[in-house]
């Protein structure tokens with residue numbers, strides 16, 4: 475095909491809107507071969523959508539997962555105390571509000587200059603070490619006590635924990651990188667903090683599927699179906715610290731558990747589809763429970779087959795993690811996939827940057843992970859390699875910064 479006919483085809487695809495889907499595999503391959511001027515339609519809702527920075531809760535918790543994500547933990551530099559930390563949080567909040575509104579921030583590098591805000595969100599959290607370094611030990615929430623050690627953990631301390639946490643998500647990779655770089659540079663310039671670890675991830679791009687769908691993880695499973703929904707009557711109670719809760723500065727905040735979970739994809743992909751479905755308890759094709767017709771069908775943990783065996787096996791992941799089998803423990807899972815190349819043995823260094831949100835980790839992540847640690851069917855195919863827990867305060871009001879009630883309280 476000549477370059478001219480290639481361009482005509484692509485122009486038509488762009489003009490028909492759904493062209494990318496209608497063209498199927500051939501169209502997709504051609505789109506990848508396109509030159510820069512033929513990169514598809516102009517600014518769409520994907521680029522122009524913005525998420526407010528100011529509000530009751532911080533952004534990036536109930537915001538739909540974006541296509542690109544960065545997680546970065548920072549440590550305060552020795553000698554930096556409460557005043558420097560407050561200056562950094564004030565600066566970070568100003569920059570985040572500007573970037574999320576589609577501004578390019580004073581420290582613009584030019585990387586995101588032509589793009590809209592692309593649903594950028596920036597979320598800030600405090601790790602356990604922050605409170606000693608800033609003489610705020612008296613204000614440290616009990617919920618930040620270290621997570622228990624789990625027998626299946628293979629944790630790398632250098633990629634775990636951290637005094638401060640920044641979560642970035644955006645539907646454009648350049649917008650996400652720009653936010654990360656601007657915030658990292660502000661930390662260096664403040665002299666208060668430097669990066670301890672950083673991880674990058676991704677999820678489905680908006681518009682990539684024929685209709686909005688629950689995303690898939692790198693095992694190919696529909697992942698996120700049975701998350702609590704903001705419309706649930708008890709959603710706020712389960713996910714957010716109430717006004718008047720302890721400590722007071724965490725009102726409307728939440729706790730984020732972050733785990734880098736590598737998937738043993740060579741072993742996983744060697745299993746039959748039927749076995750993969752028994753491991754989770756849901757169909758791979760559409761995420762329906764093995765006891766139901768469609769993704770949203772209720773899960774029937776009591777159903778048995780003709781031989782009297784449970785249809786959803788005793789060690790299936792959705793049985794072991796179900797709130798019904800965990801005293802109601804619930805969490806909001808909002809994870810990015812990651813792929814950091816291939817290991818020496820050829821296995822992908824890939825998996826889930828698992829992030830879950832809850833009002834209290836002792837009633838959310840901990841009891842569920844304790845049960846998973848005793849061995850659900852999925853455990854044979856995953857390794858927890860890094861772990862962190864952060865207190866994520868409520869959102870900042872206009873003119874205020876995230877964490878102000880802690881740092882100036």
Ligand SMILES: C=CC1=C(C)c2cc3[nH]c(cc4nc(cc5[nH]c(cc1n2)c(C)c5CCC(=O)O)C(CCC(=O)O)=C4C)c(C)c3C=C
Nearest residue numbers: 695696697698699700701735792795796797826842843856
């Ligand atoms: C400690 C909490 C959890 C860890 C760690 C975890 C890891 C993990 N999960 C999947 C894939 C799926 N998980 C699913 C459901 C599910 N998982 C947890 C908790 C943890 N998962 C919960 C609470 C639930 C919901 C249970 C329920 O109420 O039914 C599913 C099914 C679809 C869904 O509801 O999202 C999949 C698929 C992977 C791959 C993984 C580690 C890499």
Ligand SMILES: [Fe+2]
Nearest residue numbers: 791792795807
């Ligand atoms: Fe899970």
